[in-house]
Amino acid sequence: MGMTLVEKILSRAIGQAAVKAGDVVEPRVDLAMSHENGALVINQFQEIYQGTGLEAKVWDPDKIALIFDHRVPAESAKTATNQKRVREFAAQQGIKKFHDIRGDEGGICHQILPENGYVLPGRVVVGTDSHTTSHGALGAFSFGVGATEMASVWALGRILNVEVPGTIKVQVHGDLQSYVLPKDLILYLIGQLSAQGANFKVIEFHGPTIEKMSTSGRLTICNMAVEAGATSGIVPADAETVRYLHEEAGVKGVVEVLRPDADAVYDQVIEVDASELAPQLACPHTVDNVKSIQEVAGKQVNQIVIGSCTNGRLDDIQIAARILEGKKVARNVRMLVFPASARIYRQALKDGTLSTLMEAGAVVMNSGCGPCLGVHQGALADGDVALATTNRNFKGRMGNPSAEVYLCSPAVAAASALTGKITDPRKGA
Amino acid sequence: MSKVVLKLGDDVSTDIIYPGRFMATVLPTETPQYVFADLVDFNTRVKNKAIQPQSVIVAGRNFGCGSSREQAASCLKGPDFIVIARDFARIFLQNSINLGLNTIICPSIEADEGDELKISATHVVNQRSGKSFELVPLPQARQAIIDAGGLIPYTRQRLLQTKK
Numbered sequence: 001m002g003m004t005l006v007e008k009i010l011s012r013a014i015g016q017a018a019v020k021a022g023d024v025v026e027p028r029v030d031l032a033m034s035h036e037n038g039a040l041v042i043n044q045f046q047e048i049y050q051g052t053g054l055e056a057k058v059w060d061p062d063k064i065a066l067i068f069d070h071r072v073p074a075e076s077a078k079t080a081t082n083q084k085r086v087r088e089f090a091a092q093q094g095i096k097k098f099h100d101i102r103g104d105e106g107g108i109c110h111q112i113l114p115e116n117g118y119v120l121p122g123r124v125v126v127g128t129d130s131h132t133t134s135h136g137a138l139g140a141f142s143f144g145v146g147a148t149e150m151a152s153v154w155a156l157g158r159i160l161n162v163e164v165p166g167t168i169k170v171q172v173h174g175d176l177q178s179y180v181l182p183k184d185l186i187l188y189l190i191g192q193l194s195a196q197g198a199n200f201k202v203i204e205f206h207g208p209t210i211e212k213m214s215t216s217g218r219l220t221i222c223n224m225a226v227e228a229g230a231t232s233g234i235v236p237a238d239a240e241t242v243r244y245l246h247e248e249a250g251v252k253g254v255v256e257v258l259r260p261d262a263d264a265v266y267d268q269v270i271e272v273d274a275s276e277l278a279p280q281l282a283c284p285h286t287v288d289n290v291k292s293i294q295e296v297a298g299k300q301v302n303q304i305v306i307g308s309c310t311n312g313r314l315d316d317i318q319i320a321a322r323i324l325e326g327k328k329v330a331r332n333v334r335m336l337v338f339p340a341s342a343r344i345y346r347q348a349l350k351d352g353t354l355s356t357l358m359e360a361g362a363v364v365m366n367s368g369c370g371p372c373l374g375v376h377q378g379a380l381a382d383g384d385v386a387l388a389t390t391n392r393n394f395k396g397r398m399g400n401p402s403a404e405v406y407l408c409s410p411a412v413a414a415a416s417a418l419t420g421k422i423t424d425p426r427k428g429a
Numbered sequence: 430m431s432k433v434v435l436k437l438g439d440d441v442s443t444d445i446i447y448p449g450r451f452m453a454t455v456l457p458t459e460t461p462q463y464v465f466a467d468l469v470d471f472n473t474r475v476k477n478k479a480i481q482p483q484s485v486i487v488a489g490r491n492f493g494c495g496s497s498r499e500q501a502a503s504c505l506k507g508p509d510f511i512v513i514a515r516d517f518a519r520i521f522l523q524n525s526i527n528l529g530l531n532t533i534i535c536p537s538i539e540a541d542e543g544d545e546l547k548i549s550a551t552h553v554v555n556q557r558s559g560k561s562f563e564l565v566p567l568p569q570a571r572q573a574i575i576d577a578g579g580l581i582p583y584t585r586q587r588l589l590q591t592k593k
Contacts, residue, residue: 024569024570036453037452037455037498037499039455040455040456040499043455043456044581047581048581048584048585049585049588051585052585052588052589054588054589054592070452071452075453076453078453078454082453082455128497128499129496130495130496130497130520132497144497144520145497145520145523146497146498146499146502146520146524146527147455147499148499148524148528148579148580149523149524149527151580151581151584152580152581152583152584155584155588156584156588156591160573160574160580160584160587161570161571161573162570163568163570195440195491195494196439196440196490196491196516196518199516199518199519200519229491229494229518229519231519286440288440373449373452373496374449374450375449375450375452375453392442392444392495392496394442394444394445394495395442395444395445395467396444396445396448396449396467397449399449399450401467
């Protein structure tokens with residue numbers, strides 16, 4: 001019997017010829033990532049060692065990544081102190097994949113990992129962040145865990161008692177229309193599956209549309225797989241994955257590519273015709289409340305947000321700049337742009353993308369999670385409506401339970417910035 | 430007997446259980462003050478210790494969806510809540526088991542605020558309606574962690590085994 005991609009990855013990670021969905025395994029971990037919540041992981045890690053007489057040393061400092069992104073620069077003394085604690089721990093344990101608040105190598109964890117070549121196909125990646133699903137874009141099995149689970153990984157180098165997930169195969173064909181983007185595809189799919197539809201399962205993406213999609217687009221769709229409840233999203237590695245790793249992520253040498261078996265057994269197969277797809281929006285207050293743009297066009301908005309681990313890469317910012325070039329953001333709208341990493345920020349600075357956006361009226365913020373989770377920067381007023389390229393629109397998400405958040409692609413966000421209303425980018429763009 | 434003190438619907442996210450703006454607070458001893466912070470009345474009752482330990486929160490499907498923040502489990506563990514839901518989101522359920530929060534999967538549960546529930550290993554009985562609802566066991570894969578009293582003691586056991 002053939003194996004899905006995740007079954008294959010897990011069988012290798014435990015050194016067995018085969019595993020199947022439902023088996024309980026303890027795979028070795030190739031990369032363990034945390035952000036500011038590393039402060040809690042450290043707390044739990046030290047508690048594990050209490051009374052053991054053993055020194056609290058991580059199993060392998062080269063396999064741990066620590067990246068500050070959620071509240072950068074720190075919004076409070078409390079955050080700054082948490083960050084200090086993580087910084088000191090990284091130095092003390094010899095953790096080199098540590099990305100501090102810096103303009104040369106900082107950024108959002110889910111962008112830092114791929115762009116530095118930390119994630120390779122076939123590997124097992126865990127992160128104390130639910131959007132760790134993103135790294136399935138490179139053909140790894142990558143999923144979110146809590147802080148205590150991570151502390152256990154730091155101690156043992158394995159993740160304990162993992163049930164091999166079943167897989168939903170999503171087969172996508174047809175070319176996306178102009179100004180219809182990977183974000184629209186994943187929003188559509190979440191609407192079809194519901195917020196629970198893929199709970200405890202992996203979504204494996206296939207088909208000509210995915211094969212043609214850039215790694216940036218694949219990161220977007222895998223990032224949001226968790227919004228359908230999925231343990232992870234995954235795209236089998238191919239020529240584009242190898243190109244990205246060599247050309248953009250600085251990976252040297254041969255990249256081994258792992259693919260699912262042709263006779264793998266899937267829990268469910270979903271076919272999507274992408275050529276029919278209109279821009280999609282997730283409406284308040286759940287990510288699966290998805291509507292086509294025709295149904296919500298004209299809705300007044302107060303704040304546009306372009307950025308995040310979902311849609312803060314160079315192509316996302318460039319498409320917004322193309323739509324806004326030589327034009328002005330509507331007077332009653334605030335537009336915030338936050339690139340996903342310092343590297344992307346500098347690229348967008350060099351090629352003029354950021355000045356185009358600023359001349360149109362956008363505010364460019366430093367790389368980080370920014371307004372997405374409502375911790376600092378860009379909080380909403382009572383009754384405000386935000387249109388964001390981020391990944392969650394839960395009540396209170398952008399810092400105010402009396403506000404509303406709609407999720408969309410960068411093209412919809414930019415077209416709407418010009419009018420102050422939800423606007424179809426395919427018209428007049 | 431355990432009393433239902435809060436009844437919620439489907440897809441209750443971790444942003445509702447523990448809003449992101451309080452995420453700089455991480456210690457399990459400190460997180461309960463922000464439990465359901467935007468449900469102001471309920472949060473006030475928790476802070477004033479007006480709710481008995483072992484009180485029940487009843488929810489629909491996909492409880493704890495969204496962020497992996499462990500504060501969402503630790504803020505419920507502190508006041509010693511029992512959470513009964515039709516089902517749970519994966520990361521939240523694992524965090525709860527890891528921290529020893531009492532989570533019960535009960536796909537057909539019908540209960541309202543104020544109801545008294547009798548909880549056994551296999552069923553929840555609503556004393557008001559007299560109806561009995563079957564439980565779904567927690568994932569077998571996590572049983573060793575539950576038996577050890579949480580992931581910290583379990584990892585400690587494993588660590589000592591490997592170092593011997």
